[in-house]
Amino acid sequence: MRVQVKYRSxxxxxxxTDSYTPAQPFGDGCMLADYEVRFDRLEKGLWLQxxxxxADPRFKEDLDDGVVPVGRRSMGWxxxxxxxxxLKEVEQVLVDGDRMLVRMGEGLVDVMRLDGASALLLSDGGGPSLASKLQGVVEALKAADPTMDDEAxxxxxxxxWESLAWARELQPLRQIEVEGEEEGWMDHEDD
Known part of the structure; x- marks a missing residue:
């Protein structure tokens, strides 16, 4: 992971996290690292956890055949x-090239949360919102199989079902009506 913090100055x-550190900073048993950039606790600074x-081999001891051992999560740093x-001087924060925080006026905006909210509420990159997409897929599935209920x-x-109900309440699905559409509009007359 690469985190860039750009300042007004x-x-x-x-x-x-990949450069200038050992391949396994947590020891030979480390199989997976979990990095958290904590945008939810900015009042105390910007932290990476x-x-x-x-994957300690002792976790495999006394396991029945066919049982997959569990790698245990351990607290790091x-x-x-x-x-x-x-933080008062931070202009923006990028994680792996994606803008995560940006200064607007005197405050910082959590772009990841804003993008998530706008995708649900408004639009996802110019297309329909996620709420509309969910409703559209559900309606298409029900149209293909009239015996299917909303939950299925x-x-x-x-x-x-709860997420579907929330999406319907948030943004009711609208049918687009095309004015002046006539039957046979794709038929071409040969002259």
């Missing part, structure tokens, strides 16, 4: 990327 801090999943006082169709669409 032109300063740029780059934190790279690193945890690891230990916290790293302060920007102190609380420095929502499950096939990767959702549940």
């Amino acid at each position: 032109g300063r740029l801090d780059v934190f790279d 690193a945890h690891f999943y230990d 916290r790293f302060l990327l920007a102190e609380e006082a420095e 169709a929502a499950a096939l669409a990767g959702s549940n």
Whole structure:
């Protein structure tokens, strides 16, 4: 993971979890690392938390045949990327090239949350919102199989009934009517 913190002064801090550190900073048993950039706790600064999943061979002992051993999550380290006082000068924060925080006026906007909310509420990159997409897929599934209820169709669409109900309340699906559409409009007359 690469985290870039850009400041108003032109300063740029780059934190790279892959460079200049051992391949396995948590030891030989580390099979998976979990990195969290904590945008939810900015009042205390910008933190990166690193945890690891230990694949200790002892976890395989006394297992029945066919049972997959579990790699246990272990607490790692916290790293302060920007102190609380420095946050007033941060222009933006990028994670792997994606803008995650951006300054608007005197505050920082969590772009990831904003994008998620706009995708649900408004639009996802100029297309329909996720709420509309979910409703459209559910309606298409129900049209293909009239015996299917909302709950079954929502499950096939990767959702549940509660999320579908929330999407319907948030943004009712609208049918687009095309004015002046005539029957046979695709027929071409040969002259």
